[in-house]
Amino acid sequence: MKRTIGLTGSIATGKSTVSQWLKEAGFAVVDADIAARKVVEKGTAGLEEIRQHFGETVLTKEGELNRGKLGKIIFEDAEKRTLLNQIVHPKVKAYMLKEREALFEAGETIVIFDIPLLYESHLEALVDQIVVVRTSRETEIKRLMARDGIQAEAAIQKIDTQMPIEEKEQRADFVIDNDGSLEKTKKQVDHLIQQFKNFQ
Template structure:
């Protein structure tokens, strides 16, 4: 039976790093960010839904989504950010469910569901376990400012658009502490995989 692991974190906590470690071991990854892009491609119902609500200014001349324009709107207005999530939620959820089913059909022992807003959108219900990649908020702020070259105010604004990392860690079944070295993070992932016997089956 396939084990479904929900993987989440918050902006700049290192979830993508951990997701990549699972990918390197060959486990299928269902990446919600890929789904979020797929459902707003040209001529999709998702793109039409947000264009109807936000207006033509969020579209480029060729009809594709102007991500920069939309990003500016939703980071400055919480109500509009909530509305965007509401509009796209059914399309993204359907995409994620389909990809999960395809990964299960492939015969994988473990499927990793990489979902940034896992708790915010209640995806935990479809998981056997939820793993949160966490770091202290002060370090999160520091890393985000450095990574994106933004001000403290801008970084805090982006962090506020998600559930606080401390709250996600409190809800987690398993926590990966990403505040140390990459080697330390990898060891925690390896330990989890060994504990669950995912590295001991005949995988070559």
């Protein structure tokens, strides 16, 4: 039986670490962040659409996407952020579904969809079950401050753009608590891997 598992969390909860462990355990992982970069590479329809709507200024001299410039524009303008999402999100979804199809055809029985904003983007229907990686809000703020070199206020602002982690936990099929040591988290992931293997 073929199965798609959605992996999500919130910013700085440690989802990427869990994703890496799942890869190391031999699971096929399709990463939404990688997909989002692929669909706007030089020469793609995605990049051309962005150029048409946002102008030449968001391109580098080499004709690639200038992420810094585009990021500044959408950070300051909610309408433009929505427009960018309308361009990119359907392409990311199509890319991930195509990747999944190829993996299933190659004999994989479980595919992990690593999607940071799975709930926020309303992509639950793409997956059979959902794993949420969580920490307490305090831990999340501390880790984000350390990771990005920012003050608490800026960290809170970033965290508050996403759905509260408590809500994600309530809607999850599996929860990985990454509030303690890496060893404790790894034990939970190993248990999860065993459950996944029982599906196969």
